[in-house]
Amino acid sequence: MNHFHIDRCAFIGPSYGAGIILRLAAFLPSKIDCSILVAPAGISLGSKMRMIKNILLPLILFNMTSLEKHLQKITNIMSDDSMKEIDKRIIGDIFKYTKLEQEMPKLTEKKELANYNSPTLIIAGEKDVFFPESKVKKAAEEILPNLTEFKTYDMGHFPSEGHLIKINKDIIGFLNAHY
Numbered sequence: 001m002n003h004f005h006i007d008r009c010a011f012i013g014p015s016y017g018a019g020i021i022l023r024l025a026a027f028l029p030s031k032i033d034c035s036i037l038v039a040p041a042g043i044s045l046g047s048k049m050r051m052i053k054n055i056l057l058p059l060i061l062f063n064m065t066s067l068e069k070h071l072q073k074i075t076n077i078m079s080d081d082s083m084k085e086i087d088k089r090i091i092g093d094i095f096k097y098t099k100l101e102q103e104m105p106k107l108t109e110k111k112e113l114a115n116y117n118s119p120t121l122i123i124a125g126e127k128d129v130f131f132p133e134s135k136v137k138k139a140a141e142e143i144l145p146n147l148t149e150f151k152t153y154d155m156g157h158f159p160s161e162g163h164l165i166k167i168n169k170d171i172i173g174f175l176n177a178h179y
Contacts, residue, residue: 001031010179012171014038015130015157019105026112034119034148034178036171039128039157042105044139046132054129059095066096075158080127082160104130110143119148119178123167125155149174 001009010033013021019042021035037043054077062070071092075083083091094100122140124133133152140147151170155163 007031008033010034010036010175012036012038013040016041016101016105018042019108022108022113023105025116025118026108029113029116029118032116032118034121034174036121036123036174038123038167039125039131039159040122040136040140041131042108043122043143044107044131044135045104046128046130046135051129062092062095071095077129078156079158079160080125080154080156082156082163083158084161087158107139108143113143113145116144117146119146119174120144121149121151121170121174122147123151123153123170125153125157125159127155128157130157148178 001007008031011021011024013019013035015038018037018040021032021037022040022042025032025035055074058070058073061067062074071088074095075088075091078091079087122136122144124131124136126133128136137150137152140150149170151167153159153163153166159167
């Protein structure tokens with residue numbers, strides 16, 4: 001931002017990117033005009049047992065066998081059965097050919113956001129295996145001093161095409177109001 005002489009701007013982060021924005025909010029809150037966190041990491045985690053059963057075990061089996069059924073199980077859970085075939089292939093290639101980050105972004109604490117006062121929109125999925133709406137909403141209300149809007153959709157971690165249309169409208173409306 002300094003290189004481009006940008007003092008403040010809006011930030012939009014899905015998943016891990018939302019966790020990075022929360023780190024920025026903790027350390028450089030003056031840089032953020034407003035933020036939009038979609039299926040956000042860094043606020044609260046879903047059930048570890050559910051993640052192990054529905055993601056980790058099929059991932060191990062997929063990496064050992066390359067069988068489609070294991071990848072399908074993972075992508076169905078991640079997307080609430082709505083992932084497009086091309087996205088499923090990309091996810092499969094990522095699982096096969098890259099070393100994934102093992103740690104989630106640090107869970108943000110209320111005291112870290114004491115100086116963060118920018119309007120914030122969170123969009124979360126009720127069926128998100130990683131960051132379920134029920135846990136994210138409760139924690140976000142406790143730690144975010146200016147949680148302006150919280151939108152919930154009946155979706156997994158990866159939104160369907162229909163949900164993406166609604167989410168994009170939410171984002172545009174929020175930016176029009178706060179940026």
